Amino acid sequence: MKKSRQRNRRLVNTLTTTILDVKNLEFFYGEKRAVNGISMQIEKNSITALIGPSGCGKSTFLRTVNRMNDLIPGARAEGEILYEDINLLSDDINVVALRKEIGMVFQKPNPFPKSIYDNITHALKYNRIRRKAELDQIVEESLTKAALWEEVKDRLHKSALSLSGGQQQRLCIARTIAMKPTVMLLDEPSSALDPISNAKVEELILDLKNDYTIIIVTHNMSQASRISDKTAFFFSGDLIEYDVTEKIFTAPSNQKTEEYISGRFG
Numbered sequence: 712m713k714k715s716r717q718r719n720r721r722l723v724n725t726l727t728t729t730i731l732d733v734k735n736l737e738f739f740y741g742e743k744r745a746v747n748g749i750s751m752q753i754e755k756n757s758i759t760a761l762i763g764p765s766g767c768g769k770s771t772f773l774r775t776v777n778r779m780n781d782l783i784p785g786a787r788a789e790g791e792i793l794y795e796d797i798n799l800l801s802d803d804i805n806v807v808a809l810r811k812e813i814g815m816v817f818q819k820p821n822p823f824p825k826s827i828y829d830n831i832t833h834a835l836k837y838n839r840i841r842r843k844a845e846l847d848q849i850v851e852e853s854l855t856k857a858a859l860w861e862e863v864k865d866r867l868h869k870s871a872l873s874l875s876g877g878q879q880q881r882l883c884i885a886r887t888i889a890m891k892p893t894v895m896l897l898d899e900p901s902s903a904l905d906p907i908s909n910a911k912v913e914e915l916i917l918d919l920k921n922d923y924t925i926i927i928v929t930h931n932m933s934q935a936s937r938i939s940d941k942t943a944f945f946f947s948g949d950l951i952e953y954d955v956t957e958k959i960f961t962a963p964s965n966q967k968t969e970e971y972i973s974g975r976f977g
């Protein structure tokens with residue numbers, strides 16, 4: 712009896728948990744439908760790569776998850792994105808709270824023209840965290856998790872704009888981490904970086920998986936295959952194939968996927 716309970720516990724621990732359950736998601740810019748009824752489940756503490764040719768709806772999908780598209784006039788989403796049984800597309804969602812929980816990092820590093828320290832603490836102060844000791848601790852923790860602390864600890868009050876592109880992008884990741892998100896949405900986070908900075912950001916993303924769920928849009932096939940657990944191939948607003956990354960890159964089920972990953976279009 713005791714043994715079977717132990718075995719069960721081990722089984723439960725190895726099973727994955729869905730953190731985001733996307734059901735029949737459609738997204739429209741006015742009359743134009745950019746996402747055509749996508750359903751997929753995102754697993755907790757995993758890295759999911761979204762791949763596909765330009766204009767296929769990857770960024771639209773990503774930005775719908777934390778409602779970044781809300782600001783676009785005439786844009787609307789249909790379907791459901793369930794996060795702990797709450798539909799993130801509901802009208803009554805507090806989008807500010809949502810974006811704290813589901814943070815986003817963009818293609819081009821976009822630090823505020825402020826000090827490194829202030830970049831991290833800016834949003835925290837809005838969230839009523841004002842005690843210096845607490846702010847100091849969060850700054851150190853976030854920069855450490857973003858693998859930047861050692862490089863900047865002696866210049867925290869210097870402008871963030873004095874950092875290299877790769878450092879700026881890790882600062883933007885640290886800024887997101889400081890909000891204690893559960894999910895991080897990364898939209899081509901290393902495509903604007905030189906190869907060394909790119910490698911550092913990739914290494915960081917792999918590390919972050921222990922604490923966060925990551926969804927990353929990438930045009931870089933080798934990056935997707937190196938870092939992601941699952942890969943979703945989008946084409947013309949459709950989700951063509953979604954599977955374990957190794958399967959997508961070695962034995963895809965769909966011919967379009969095969970043609971895309973082997974570079975025959977896109």
Ligand SMILES: Nc1ncnc2c1ncn2[C@@H]1O[C@H](COP(=O)(O)OP(=O)(O)OP(=O)(O)O)[C@@H](O)[C@H]1O
Nearest residue numbers: 740743745763764765766767768769770771772783
């Ligand atoms: N603000 C917008 N207004 C109108 N149409 C848009 C807007 N943003 C995107 N689109 C359209 O929606 C479709 C999907 O675009 P999206 O940016 O999601 O594609 P993507 O796969 O991320 O492309 P890329 O890889 O080039 O970034 C495209 O046809 C695009 O032109």
